[in-house]
Amino acid sequence: MAAINITNVSKxxxxxxxxxxxxxxxxxxxxxxxxxGPSGCGKSTLLRMVxxxxxxxxxxxxxxxxxxxxxxxxxxDIAMVFQNYALYPHMTVxxxxxxxxxxxxxxxxxxxxxxxxxxxxxxxxxxxxxxxRALSGGQRQxxxxxxxxxxxxxxxxxxxxxxxxxxxxxxxxxxxxxQLQKRLGTTSLYVTHDQLEAMTLADRLVVLNGGQIEQIGKxxxxxxxxxxxxxxxxxxxxxxxxxxxxRDGNQLHFGSQVLDLGRAPAFPGQVTVGxxxxxxxxxTPGEQALTLKVDYIEELxxxxxxxxxxxxxxxxxxxxxxxxxxxxxPLTIAPERLHFFxxxxxxxxxxxxxxxxxxxxxxLEIAGA
Amino acid sequence: xxxxxxxxxxxxxxxVFFMVGPLLVALMTSSHEAADIxxxxxxxxxxxxxxxxxxxxxxxxxxFTGKITGLRMMMxxxxxxxxxxxxxxxxSMLAAYALVYFRFRFATITFxxxxxxxxxxxxxxxxxxxxxxxxxxxxxxxTGLIVPLLASATGTFYFRQxxxxxxxxxxxxxxxxxxxxxxxxxxxxxxxxxTMIAAIFIxxxxxxxxxxxxxxxxxxxxSFFTLVRGIKQxxxxxxxxxxxxxxxxxxxxxxxxxxPVMIVMIFQRxxxxxxxxxxx
Numbered sequence: 001m002a003a004i005n006i007t008n009v010s011k012x013x014x015x016x017x018x019x020x021x022x023x024x025x026x027x028x029x030x031x032x033x034x035x036x037g038p039s040g041c042g043k044s045t046l047l048r049m050v051x052x053x054x055x056x057x058x059x060x061x062x063x064x065x066x067x068x069x070x071x072x073x074x075x076x077d078i079a080m081v082f083q084n085y086a087l088y089p090h091m092t093v094x095x096x097x098x099x100x101x102x103x104x105x106x107x108x109x110x111x112x113x114x115x116x117x118x119x120x121x122x123x124x125x126x127x128x129x130x131x132x133r134a135l136s137g138g139q140r141q142x143x144x145x146x147x148x149x150x151x152x153x154x155x156x157x158x159x160x161x162x163x164x165x166x167x168x169x170x171x172x173x174x175x176x177x178x179q180l181q182k183r184l185g186t187t188s189l190y191v192t193h194d195q196l197e198a199m200t201l202a203d204r205l206v207v208l209n210g211g212q213i214e215q216i217g218k219x220x221x222x223x224x225x226x227x228x229x230x231x232x233x234x235x236x237x238x239x240x241x242x243x244x245x246x247r248d249g250n251q252l253h254f255g256s257q258v259l260d261l262g263r264a265p266a267f268p269g270q271v272t273v274g275x276x277x278x279x280x281x282x283x284t285p286g287e288q289a290l291t292l293k294v295d296y297i298e299e300l301x302x303x304x305x306x307x308x309x310x311x312x313x314x315x316x317x318x319x320x321x322x323x324x325x326x327x328x329x330p331l332t333i334a335p336e337r338l339h340f341f342x343x344x345x346x347x348x349x350x351x352x353x354x355x356x357x358x359x360x361x362x363x364l365e366i367a368g369a
Numbered sequence: 370x371x372x373x374x375x376x377x378x379x380x381x382x383x384x385v386f387f388m389v390g391p392l393l394v395a396l397m398t399s400s401h402e403a404a405d406i407x408x409x410x411x412x413x414x415x416x417x418x419x420x421x422x423x424x425x426x427x428x429x430x431x432x433f434t435g436k437i438t439g440l441r442m443m444m445x446x447x448x449x450x451x452x453x454x455x456x457x458x459x460x461s462m463l464a465a466y467a468l469v470y471f472r473f474r475f476a477t478i479t480f481x482x483x484x485x486x487x488x489x490x491x492x493x494x495x496x497x498x499x500x501x502x503x504x505x506x507x508x509x510x511x512t513g514l515i516v517p518l519l520a521s522a523t524g525t526f527y528f529r530q531x532x533x534x535x536x537x538x539x540x541x542x543x544x545x546x547x548x549x550x551x552x553x554x555x556x557x558x559x560x561x562x563x564t565m566i567a568a569i570f571i572x573x574x575x576x577x578x579x580x581x582x583x584x585x586x587x588x589x590x591x592s593f594f595t596l597v598r599g600i601k602q603x604x605x606x607x608x609x610x611x612x613x614x615x616x617x618x619x620x621x622x623x624x625x626x627x628x629p630v631m632i633v634m635i636f637q638r639x640x641x642x643x644x645x646x647x648x649x
Contacts, residue, residue: 073545074545074547079545080545082538089561099556100546
């Protein structure tokens with residue numbers, strides 16, 4: 001058990017490609033951190049640098065109070081779970097679990113005890129004498145987890161461990177990983193490209209893009225206050241609607257359609273406006289509205305996703321299935337639910353409708369034009 | 370499922386006839402007397418001298434010096450075949466391991482240099498090799514027979530391709546589990562290569578067993594003669610009115626076939642797996 005401090009870490013490959021650019025993350029003891037981002041964002045590289053499978057080009061990584069830049073992977077006191085499990089195919093499950101301990105010269109009795117304990121925890125006791133090929137995907141994943149657990153490491157590193165499982169199993173394994181980590185209290189670093197996995201597992205999540213950190217924060221904070229358009233479109237499903245808008249006094253123009261904000265926010269004329277699909281609602285008669293031209297709908301059961309266009313720009317709204325869908329729909333949104341981003345840099349602009357602390361403001365009625 | 374029809378059986382029977390037929394003729398002919406064979410040609414029915422001939426071949430002291438028996442030759446062949454196959458496997462596995470897992474400079478060029486020697490048959494370098502062995506005074510030794518043939522481009526190539534197909538994560542997992550290069554090789558690579566080793570072993574054993582030119586060059590001492598040379602030796606006595614011991618030559622040929630056939634039969638399950646299996 002230990003904290004992990006990643007300080008200004010960069011990875012520069014031969015040829016000058018910078019896969020990770022000066023990343024700093026401080027991970028508290030026992031924290032579950034998820035690195036999330038699209039493929040090629042450097043999240044796996046970062047994890048592999050912590051694991052010692054890739055050399056660290058610049059910066060330092062500390063586990064506990066020890067700088068481990070030049071320490072062999074085996075000496076770093078970490079355990080890793082791989083995407084394809086990486087079980088030794090010729091060894092039984094027992095030997096797979098015990099191999100790392102044997103190499104460390106752990107006494108036989110202790111190996112037995114630890115393997116038995118991990119097997120019990122993961123409910124793989126009856127498979128201990130089997131070879132990995134005789135196991136299903138989920139069972140193999142458990143064995144891979146077991147191999148990490150028996151080592152009692154300072155930190156677990158997960159490299160997309162659930163990507164090879166089918167959807168249903170993924171959900172249940174996700175729950176198990178979360179529970180296990182809480183029970184063991186081991187610091188964990190988890191890499192995934194699946195934002196849902198990131199949201200559900202993380203104590204804090206780190207959104208990476210192009211080798212740089214876009215945002216670090218608690219899942220809900222990241223969801224509700226994305227730091228950039230990239231985070232806004234990456235976290236959450238369906239992705240946040242991003243529309244180019246022009247502010248004119250109190251009004252926000254989306255092409256020919258207008259939303260009155262009630263007051264003048266202090267930012268330049270051109271902005272990118274972010275709208276969560278679930279923040280849109282049907283406008284009551286007489287209320288100001290944006291007119292959505294409906295293209296198609298997606299039924300999700302609990303809600304219905306309505307895809308359409310506002311003045312030629314794509315927009316998705318999440319509505320109750322009870323609402324009847326016409327060819328056009330009048331939609332409205334409370335101004336404080338809008339997200340504003342700089343039109344050029346994509347960075348978040350200060351929320352002009354600051355909600356006072358501790359008070360959940362109902363949707364503001366927008367004064368009729 | 371395809372239902373076996375008469376035609377399929379015909380094809381199979383023809384296969385059996387063409388492949389087993391000559392062997393049967395050799396076996397049957399070897400049980401006749403030499404003079405009989407000389408007069409009447411090849412035989413398809415058993416003669417009455419099966420046991421005599423094979424006992425003679427295995428135990429009679431023959432050859433120029435009159436000191437070498439069939440058993441001795443068979444032992445020499447086995448030493449050559451097994452030493453050759455085992456040595457090649459060890460050497461080419463280590464070479465391939467270095468080529469795949471150690472990123473040293475020029476690894477790819479080194480590999481292609483090794484690989485191109487595949488194109489060169491042994492005979493191309495047979496004189497220089499002989500010269501080297503002669504200078505080292507290794508003619509007429511097992512070392513001299515085996516060692517110069519050990520470097521194997523084929524073996525290195527097969528093992529390299531095989532090692533490349535082993536997922537990198539296995540190496541990474543082993544590194545995190547605290548296995549060094551040597552431990553990883555012994556604990557993971559060797560057990561995983563089992564079927565591959567069996568396949569290469571068969572190929573190399575048969576290749577070594579059938580070596581003719583190199584043993585002929587390297588050994589003048591008859592106690593190092595191999596079976597393959599022995600067969601030739603029997604037929605060399607055709608001087609004056611001597612009739613070569615055809616029966617013994619045939620018997621020896623049959624005997625020379627037994628060990629490779631057995632090796633193939635024993636290892637064939639692994640052999641097929643090694644060449645076709647892709648599940649790692």
